Amino acid sequence: MTETVLVLGGGQAGAQAAASLRQEGFGGRILLIGAEPLLPYQRPPLSKAFLAGELPRERLLIKPEAFYRQADIEPMLGVAATALDVQARHLSLDDGRRLAFDRLLLATGGRPRPLDCPGADHSRLHYLRTVADVEHLRRHFHTGARLVIIGAGYIGLEVAAVAAKHGLRVTVLEAAPRALARVTSPEVSAFFQRIHTEAGVEIRCNTGVVRIEGTADLARVITGDGAGLDADLVLAGIGLLPNVELAQSAGIACDNGILVDELGNTSAAGILAAGDCANHPNAIYGCRFRLESVHNAIEQAKTAAATMAGKRKPYAQVPWFWSDQYDIKLQTAGINRGYDSVVVRGDPATRSFAVFYLLGERLLAVDAINRPAEFIAARTLIPRRAAVDATRLADDAVPVKDLLA
Amino acid sequence: MIKVTYIEHNGTQRIVDVEAGVSLMEAAVSNLVPGIDGDCGGVCACATCHVFVDDAWLARLAPMESMEDAMLNLAEGRDANSRLACQLKAAPELDGLVLRTPIGQH
Ligand SMILES: Cc1cc2nc3c(=O)[nH]c(=O)nc-3n(C[C@H](O)[C@H](O)[C@H](O)COP(=O)(O)OP(=O)(O)OC[C@H]3O[C@@H](n4cnc5c(N)ncnc54)[C@H](O)[C@@H]3O)c2cc1C
Numbered sequence A: 001m002t003e004t005v006l007v008l009g010g011g012q013a014g015a016q017a018a019a020s021l022r023q024e025g026f027g028g029r030i031l032l033i034g035a036e037p038l039l040p041y042q043r044p045p046l047s048k049a050f051l052a053g054e055l056p057r058e059r060l061l062i063k064p065e066a067f068y069r070q071a072d073i074e075p076m077l078g079v080a081a082t083a084l085d086v087q088a089r090h091l092s093l094d095d096g097r098r099l100a101f102d103r104l105l106l107a108t109g110g111r112p113r114p115l116d117c118p119g120a121d122h123s124r125l126h127y128l129r130t131v132a133d134v135e136h137l138r139r140h141f142h143t144g145a146r147l148v149i150i151g152a153g154y155i156g157l158e159v160a161a162v163a164a165k166h167g168l169r170v171t172v173l174e175a176a177p178r179a180l181a182r183v184t185s186p187e188v189s190a191f192f193q194r195i196h197t198e199a200g201v202e203i204r205c206n207t208g209v210v211r212i213e214g215t216a217d218l219a220r221v222i223t224g225d226g227a228g229l230d231a232d233l234v235l236a237g238i239g240l241l242p243n244v245e246l247a248q249s250a251g252i253a254c255d256n257g258i259l260v261d262e263l264g265n266t267s268a269a270g271i272l273a274a275g276d277c278a279n280h281p282n283a284i285y286g287c288r289f290r291l292e293s294v295h296n297a298i299e300q301a302k303t304a305a306a307t308m309a310g311k312r313k314p315y316a317q318v319p320w321f322w323s324d325q326y327d328i329k330l331q332t333a334g335i336n337r338g339y340d341s342v343v344v345r346g347d348p349a350t351r352s353f354a355v356f357y358l359l360g361e362r363l364l365a366v367d368a369i370n371r372p373a374e375f376i377a378a379r380t381l382i383p384r385r386a387a388v389d390a391t392r393l394a395d396d397a398v399p400v401k402d403l404l405a
Numbered sequence B: 001m002i003k004v005t006y007i008e009h010n011g012t013q014r015i016v017d018v019e020a021g022v023s024l025m026e027a028a029v030s031n032l033v034p035g036i037d038g039d040c041g042g043v044c045a046c047a048t049c050h051v052f053v054d055d056a057w058l059a060r061l062a063p064m065e066s067m068e069d070a071m072l073n074l075a076e077g078r079d080a081n082s083r084l085a086c087q088l089k090a091a092p093e094l095d096g097l098v099l100r101t102p103i104g105q106h
């Protein structure tokens, strides 16, 4: 009998897993099921070139349609799975169909965390996760429009950069004392706050939103300190909720994501998970992470595909991520969680510097701002887990390649 | 439209029509040329679009920016004729360009 693999979720991880299954020699049926009507596409441009109107929709696709035909992968788009039966091994869809499987990959990603305050149903309040979201947002994304962004995370700041370039009047509200507080150091936060301020974006920290008022085509954002900001457009970028409900109600173990082992297996036999929805162990750090990045989605999908094809390719990666804002390319390698000191190399005033995160003498991560060499060096140094010399790291006169010696 | 030839590590050749302005990473991916991943979508962040440029063409390409040069150090088997295909944009003067793709990206 031909085996059937269901890949649930037509995003970055789903597309990669389907492709990798064939590369690993899997000869059975592959169905790629996605709730969105589009073939798997790249999300990073949604807050960058696509929002800026520099890239048509078709060019977002991860693989062209012909690829799926050639690889004999059957996309089923615009349908959502509603229930999973682990014992009977079938998946129910919202169009009434029920699909049997031998193995199932949960690549369900996540959804924007909804704003939780009165008025959060205002028609001018938007989120940013899908092409459809951008298309809605763009209706009012015009020169001179007032845009209020709630949340100074990467997505919020990337949108702020595009909006400022397009002549929107942008205010960013952040509840924490600084931008990017959850992901980076005060040094890097200060840098991004400065370049946004220079571009005319106003960032208000320590500012929570208590309510959204207004009429149909004007939102009034009321902040904790009693101020009210009129906005033609409001974007909330306050984090992601992993899509775990299907797994959870099927009895699969979840804890901030669907729990998987280093091969991508969940607690249910023959069911795997990968990407933004998966909480996975990382041998380099000796702890578990749930990450939201392209690299993580791709590498976990490769691991899961190998497992489903009967091979063994344990996940052991230095995570990495990038963000583009104005002429700045931020590249992060590693995860800085738990760092106890930072080393700054180069001068932030020059828009080219790197911040290394250390725990004792061990390098955990780097944020490299227009500094690809430091980013690459960190990707080599981090898995070594060896002691690094902070003085040399800080000394811009020491060539990067010598840091690896 | 220009014609670009991609030669796989095993010698298989494919001639692809590429619209001016489109990157040679994107052209490879959308024409199912194996050996090029393009994980970051062409923003010079991943180095999974490494190609070798035919020697006859090397000098005719726009020189590398420092970001590309640095990122190429991640590519396996970097050589004097290595480039990142996402940083090469189709233009009339590149009609007939020949690129070799590696067996796989790093
Ligand atoms: C605006 C934006 C900018 C970003 N920028 C960057 C960046 O610069 N660099 C970077 O590394 N990362 C970036 N990311 C993150 C990156 O895009 C994600 O980490 C990646 O897309 C995760 O892939 P995934 O396959 O796990 O999830 P997704 O891409 O979210 O795919 C999951 C898919 O599953 C579908 N699905 C969920 N549940 C069901 C169901 N029950 N039935 C059917 N289908 C279902 C969803 O509709 C969705 O299409 C960005 C993300 C966004 C939103």
Ligand code: FES
Residues within 6 Å of the ligand: B025, B037, B038, B039, B040, B041, B042, B043, B044, B045, B046, B047, B048, B049, B071, B084, B085, B086, B087
């Ligand atoms: S596609 Fe990522 S560097 Fe070229």
